[in-house]
Amino acid sequence: MAKKNPKISRALAKNIRRNFVERLIEIALMLSGLIAVLITFGIVFILVTESLPFFEAVSLKEFLTSTVWTPNFEKKNYGILPLVSGTLTITGIALIVAVPLGTITAVYLSEFASHKIRETIKPVLELLVGVPTVVFGYFALLLVTPILQKIYPDLPTFNMLGPGIVMGVMIVPYIASVAEDAMRAVPMSMREGAYAMGATRFQTAVSVVMPAATSGIVAAYILAVSRGIGETMIVAIAAGQQPNFTFNPVESAATITAYIVSVALGDLEHGGIGYQSIFAAGIVLFIMTLSLNILGQWTRKKFTERY
Amino acid sequence: MALLLNFVIVFVKKLNGNPRNKIIMARKEILKAESKNFNFHYADGTHALKDINIPLYEKKITALIGPSGCGKSTFLRSFNRMHDLYAGNKYDGEIILHPDDTNILDKKVDPIEVRMRISMVFQKPNPFPKSIYENVAYGLRVRGEHNKRLLDDKVEEALKGASLWNEVKDRLQDLAYNLSGGQQQRLCIARALATDPEIMLFDEPTSALDPIATVNIEELMSELKKKLTILIVTHNMQQAARISDYTAYMYLGEMIEFDETDIIFTKPSKKATEDYITGKFG
Ligand SMILES: Nc1ncnc2c1ncn2[C@@H]1O[C@H](COP(=O)(O)OP(=O)(O)OP(=O)(O)O)[C@@H](O)[C@H]1O
Ligand SMILES: [Mg+2]
Numbered sequence: 001m002a003k004k005n006p007k008i009s010r011a012l013a014k015n016i017r018r019n020f021v022e023r024l025i026e027i028a029l030m031l032s033g034l035i036a037v038l039i040t041f042g043i044v045f046i047l048v049t050e051s052l053p054f055f056e057a058v059s060l061k062e063f064l065t066s067t068v069w070t071p072n073f074e075k076k077n078y079g080i081l082p083l084v085s086g087t088l089t090i091t092g093i094a095l096i097v098a099v100p101l102g103t104i105t106a107v108y109l110s111e112f113a114s115h116k117i118r119e120t121i122k123p124v125l126e127l128l129v130g131v132p133t134v135v136f137g138y139f140a141l142l143l144v145t146p147i148l149q150k151i152y153p154d155l156p157t158f159n160m161l162g163p164g165i166v167m168g169v170m171i172v173p174y175i176a177s178v179a180e181d182a183m184r185a186v187p188m189s190m191r192e193g194a195y196a197m198g199a200t201r202f203q204t205a206v207s208v209v210m211p212a213a214t215s216g217i218v219a220a221y222i223l224a225v226s227r228g229i230g231e232t233m234i235v236a237i238a239a240g241q242q243p244n245f246t247f248n249p250v251e252s253a254a255t256i257t258a259y260i261v262s263v264a265l266g267d268l269e270h271g272g273i274g275y276q277s278i279f280a281a282g283i284v285l286f287i288m289t290l291s292l293n294i295l296g297q298w299t300r301k302k303f304t305e306r307y
Numbered sequence: 308m309a310l311l312l313n314f315v316i317v318f319v320k321k322l323n324g325n326p327r328n329k330i331i332m333a334r335k336e337i338l339k340a341e342s343k344n345f346n347f348h349y350a351d352g353t354h355a356l357k358d359i360n361i362p363l364y365e366k367k368i369t370a371l372i373g374p375s376g377c378g379k380s381t382f383l384r385s386f387n388r389m390h391d392l393y394a395g396n397k398y399d400g401e402i403i404l405h406p407d408d409t410n411i412l413d414k415k416v417d418p419i420e421v422r423m424r425i426s427m428v429f430q431k432p433n434p435f436p437k438s439i440y441e442n443v444a445y446g447l448r449v450r451g452e453h454n455k456r457l458l459d460d461k462v463e464e465a466l467k468g469a470s471l472w473n474e475v476k477d478r479l480q481d482l483a484y485n486l487s488g489g490q491q492q493r494l495c496i497a498r499a500l501a502t503d504p505e506i507m508l509f510d511e512p513t514s515a516l517d518p519i520a521t522v523n524i525e526e527l528m529s530e531l532k533k534k535l536t537i538l539i540v541t542h543n544m545q546q547a548a549r550i551s552d553y554t555a556y557m558y559l560g561e562m563i564e565f566d567e568t569d570i571i572f573t574k575p576s577k578k579a580t581e582d583y584i585t586g587k588f589g
Contacts, residue, residue: 114394115394187433189429189431189433190433190435191392192389192392192429192433193429193433193434193435193495194435194445194449195389195392195422196387196389196422196426196427196429196499197422197426197445197446197449197498197499197502198419198420198422198423198446198449198450198502199419199445199449200419200449203449207435207445207448207449208435208436211435211436211437212435212436214436
């Protein structure tokens with residue numbers, strides 16, 4: 001028979017002090033997490049409320065379908081498409097450069113390079129991450145575009161190709177580092193299995209390690225797209241700040257970020273519709289990166305590594 | 308053939324002091340491979356194997372037993388040059404593969420060629436992140452085989468050989484991870500079988516499996532030895548006694564005793580072996 005209300009010995013009784021400290025720590029941790037959430041909501045809130053006046057003056061239909069963006073002109077027109085096309089084209093060029101280079105670098109570092117080589121190359125790549133983007137911008141304008149003009153003389157000084165390529169170079173270390181981490185996390189037993197079947201190093205890397213690391217590699221690409229879409233300085237400096245509805249890389253163009261920064265730096269008077277337009281553009285940017293995040297989450301779920 | 312005969316004579320001469328070895332020879336076992344004065348050092352200097360001499364007889368199962376850390380895995384993995392994957396490992400001595408009479412440790416021997424003839428099944432099932440079909444076809448694909456008919460046939464044959472065919476024939480395109488642990492291990496055996504190896508290495512193949520899956524794999528091995536030579540590491544004394552024909556007892560990097568399994572388990576000649584088998588130690 002179990003006794004009712006058994007007496008709990010002192011040694012087993014709840015330690016009030018320890019419980020209290022635990023509780024305090026928990027609250028502190030929760031508060032710091034909450035700050036991040038609050039800031040995010042604050043940003044969304046400001047974006048929405050600030051762009052409301054804009055959407056009172058400009059219809060959503062015009063904003064989404066018009067192919068002309070001329071806030072500075074006599075006849076103002078607010079169609080976001082030229083900024084979106086500029087953003088997508090430059091990001092696309094950057095990816096064409098960065099995805100192969102970044103992936104190959106990652107495969108080399110993770111599967112081929114000796115310990116010594118890896119420890120030499122990685123810091124150099126990290127150095128590239130540390131270069132201020134304004135330097136990349138002038139690099140595009142003053143070095144890459146002139147070189148491209150030698151090959152293709154009709155290329156204007158401000159174009160999407162040069163900054164796109166430079167942005168690609170800038171993104172390589174991001175892809176390389178995230179993808180390399182993903183591949184290195186593939187357990188050795190998986191590689192040994194492939195080698196034991198008589199696979200070469202390259203076959204092992206491509207047919208076993210990469211598929212096993214799919215979710216991490218895709219995450220690297222998604223990070224790269226976000227980085228490209230959000231990049232401001234390179235484009236603002238070298239692409240011309242000319243809203244232009246085109247996907248042609250040899251034309252000049254502006255991106256969403258380049259437009260926002262030009263307005264924020266004072267091209268337009270505060271308070272007017274033109275000024276409010278940067279919040280509308282900001283929402284578009286926010287939605288683009290948010291969908292990328294969601295896509296990232298989804299691929300992560302879909303391709304979770306099950307070694 | 309002449310070389311083989313020559314070797315048998317040398318072997319007899321070498322061991323003629325021990326009457327038991329004469330019994331072995333009397334049964335006319337064919338030597339498939341053997342290690343000769345094999346020494347192994349890991350990169351950190353660990354002398355993991357000391358002068359190991361162990362023969363593998365054709366179409367027989369040889370078991371390696373001994374306490375944890377005695378070097379069983381190290382020895383097994385030497386047979387398909389797994390150690391070459393890690394820088395700094397050093398080995399000397401020979402592992403001769405017959406009937407070629409080739410020292411597979413020779414620097415001039417291509418490890419990939421060795422692995423094509425000597426395949427391996429690991430302790431933990433390690434299927435690739437691919438379909439069941441592609442897992443089994445992998446070894447043929449890396450050899451450049453593209454013929455769909457041939458691949459289909461080989462995959463079916465290997466899956467049958469690993470007694471997995473009936474369970475998976477309707478879902479060959481499923482991801483291999485959807486199989487149970489025991490099925491995954493049989494898939495790994497099928498994968499290794501698909502390339503028609505001469506020797507199969509098993510490193511504690513059932514230690515991650517439940518008793519029923521274990522029995523399946525043990526029966527499978529007895530079936531496989533009709534076709535090929537098997538070297539298995541096991542911690543399970545009953546398993547070694549049940550399935551193997553020869554047993555080597557290892558301790559601290561040395562081979563203490565090698566003999567027919569029946570003899571090792573009934574009247575071993577070394578006290579150390581007896582102590583280990585009877586559980587007095589280890
Ligand atoms: N990568 C390594 N580097 C250095 N020493 C190692 C390495 N792997 C194993 N060893 C050492 O070599 C010796 C033999 O190890 P091995 O894995 O062959 O033992 P084992 O008999 O298979 O043991 P177990 O039954 O636990 O699997 C041990 O002393 C071990 O610590
Ligand atoms: Mg082991």
